[in-house]
Amino acid sequence: MAAQSNIKSPENFSFKPPEWQEWKQRFARYRLITKLNKEDGEIQVNSLIYHMGAEAEKILTRFKFDAEADANDYEKVLKKFDEHFVPRNNVVHERARFRRRVQKAGETVEAYVRDLYHIVNKCEYGDRDEHIRDQLIFGIQDKELSRKLQCKPNITVEKAVDMAMYSETVTHQVAAQGKAQALDEVAQKGKGKFRSGKNPHRSKREENSRGACTRCGRKHEKGDCPAKGKQCNKCKKTGHFAAVCRSKGVKEVTTARKW
Incomplete structure (x- = not known):
């Protein structure tokens, strides 16, 4: 031997x-x-x-x-x-199985076509490639591509498979580009906040105080200051409230009232 x-x-x-x-x-x-x-x-x-x-x-x-x-x-x-x-082949059953075979969610075009070739061997079709082509066009997940392929009556199975695999590749590439762009936008926004000097922990009170009137400590229309003509309880001057008084030398003294 x-x-x-x-x-x-x-x-x-x-x-x-x-x-x-x-x-x-x-x-x-x-x-x-x-x-x-x-x-x-x-x-x-x-x-x-x-x-x-x-x-x-x-x-x-x-x-x-x-x-x-x-x-x-x-x-x-x-x-x-x-x-x-090998049991006797049930052609009718195998053909029905072939016609029900559509691309599953998450299944690649290559895997789908490979299984179609496996099943069709038991169907005893005269023109195997023609049936593979038709089932591919009917069963792929990408219905927009399916519509385009149906508009090409003379397309071969090789060309249909190539177009389906190319479309799948482009779809994955576009999805990856979109993900990368989204991550980049998030990163850019983070950098923008850092450059602007904004403190995310700044209190709401501090944010609201920006642009407030120096005489009353509030926001209002020009000329409508509520402190106008009012006496400050701290320095006894008029035109502002004690909350925004800048005087340092005057202190309010209270004494107990004697009875």
Whole structure:
């Protein structure tokens, strides 16, 4: 046998029907790179059974071949295992499943298209690419792009996929730019407050006092000062209130009244 000793053998088959196709494909690659496919049929069949596992021996004994020699024909033995593990395809069900498949929220276009190709293999359509194209256009999340693609009756599946992936990329880039711009605006506003010298902890009283009258300490229309003609209780002068009096030398003295 011309197999290369440094090539790791595939693990034994699980004997779960849904996993047969994947395991068979892995063994096919192993068979090719080890040049097992160059060996005679008997060695290839025995290698297949050995790598599948002990359960394969029991299944093999139940197979019926047209000729005794067919039991050593790799392709015919593999076909028997296909018939055993792969249930008869329900085309109507698979096509209904394909038509219901739309792009999920958060799913990339690439992942969506990859799954469409996986499902369509069981639909037995004559023109597979045409159905992939139609389902892509119908099922993508971007309905504006879907409308544009529907206006191109001769578009190929390759072109439709390219446009969908390009649109997705641009959408992500624009969203990232918008986020960056918003963060920059917030940063600029913060810098503006710092440069203006505004103190965010300044009391409301201090803010309200800006622009107040120096005679009464309040805000009012020009000429309407309530302190006009009034006597200050602190310095006894007229024209302002004690709350804004700037006099330092006069103090109010109160004495207890004697009875």
